[in-house]
Amino acid sequence: MPTSPYQIRDFLPDDEVVPGVRFGMSGWVGTPAFWAAMAEFEGDEADDYVSASGTPLAHDLAFCLLGGYGVTMELNRAAWQHLHVAGVFDAVPVPSRQQIEELLSIPLDIGERRHKYRYPRQRADRLHVALNSIRDNPPQTDDPILFREDMMKLPGIGPKTASWITRNWLGSDKVAILDVHVLRAGTMIGLFPNDYKLPRDYGFLERRFLEFAEALNIRASLLDAIMWREMRILFG
Numbered sequence: 001m002p003t004s005p006y007q008i009r010d011f012l013p014d015d016e017v018v019p020g021v022r023f024g025m026s027g028w029v030g031t032p033a034f035w036a037a038m039a040e041f042e043g044d045e046a047d048d049y050v051s052a053s054g055t056p057l058a059h060d061l062a063f064c065l066l067g068g069y070g071v072t073m074e075l076n077r078a079a080w081q082h083l084h085v086a087g088v089f090d091a092v093p094v095p096s097r098q099q100i101e102e103l104l105s106i107p108l109d110i111g112e113r114r115h116k117y118r119y120p121r122q123r124a125d126r127l128h129v130a131l132n133s134i135r136d137n138p139p140q141t142d143d144p145i146l147f148r149e150d151m152m153k154l155p156g157i158g159p160k161t162a163s164w165i166t167r168n169w170l171g172s173d174k175v176a177i178l179d180v181h182v183l184r185a186g187t188m189i190g191l192f193p194n195d196y197k198l199p200r201d202y203g204f205l206e207r208r209f210l211e212f213a214e215a216l217n218i219r220a221s222l223l224d225a226i227m228w229r230e231m232r233i234l235f236g
Helices: 032-050 057-066 073-085 097-104 120-136 144-152 159-170 180-188 202-216 220-235
Strands: 016-018 108-110 113-115
Touching (some): 016 202, 032 202, 032 220, 057 120, 073 097, 097 120, 144 159, 180 220, 202 220
8 A cells, every 4th residue: 555645656647547537637526636636735744644642442442332323523523522521431341231321312512503423322332342343352453354354343344444443443444444425435436336236335345445545545544534524525
């Protein structure tokens, strides 16, 4: 994989970055040229996306489990902060499902409004099992792929969430976080087919994304973070 996010490869607009995907113009939103320009623009801030978090695994695992489909990033952060202040992630023993659900059922302050967390019972169940599991059987951390496989053994964790945890915990560029925003970006340029199915095709899509990042010489962790951020701004 590339060693630097700053030495992005040059292509002409009609050049194929990977088969079937032309570089395009940087002024055209969503083209490979656009993503390359955005990565260059990050400059010194790029390291914010590519280094391991250094926080306890229980904290990162909980953050990822609290997010996902139907939960905005703002609600995700508010729920995590609420449980963190309550001491859920470091408590011995792990709080019961009911205790976590009661905490998640309390309306959360986001800006000037209060919001209800959407899945208090479901996420309380998943958190209780996951926190106990990593405490009783800590996952191996010397191989990011095996680490991700260990995460996928936990209830409610598919390849995208497992990749998210792996990225946060290990700072690895061997995985890609393919959420709806990154998938939309890849489909727009023909990197991904229109008829993929998840989670069945996650491995294929991830390989395509990693090849694309390598061809541009942009770290995968930087590229998927930029795609997520910009597509979220553009399409909500």
